[in-house]
Amino acid sequence: MGVTPGTVTLNIEQTFCTKGRECVLDEPIVTGIITDVWHVLPGWFPTIALDEFVVLPNHVHFILWIHPPDDVGATLAVAPQCYVCEAGWR
DSSP states (O other): OOOOTTOOOEEEEEEEEOGGGOOOTTSHHHHHHHHHHHHHHHHHOTTEEEEEEEEOSSEEEEEEEEOOOSOOSOOSSOOOOOHHHHTTOO
């Protein structure tokens, strides 16, 4: 994912803990679900890039990057005139 000069890229470092810090994330099925979801996130959110990720018994650490979208829908083209404004309707 390329970064355009003059744009901002954010680095997010986060930790999520379980309720009451219960050690429930070390179950293989739970760890597998968390890992699978981690790997599909860029497909759901195309402006993110995954970095480090680790599942511990009662919390998850991760780092991801948020990049500006490649196409924000804006162009350098001049907008067409508003026919309503030209007709004097306000």
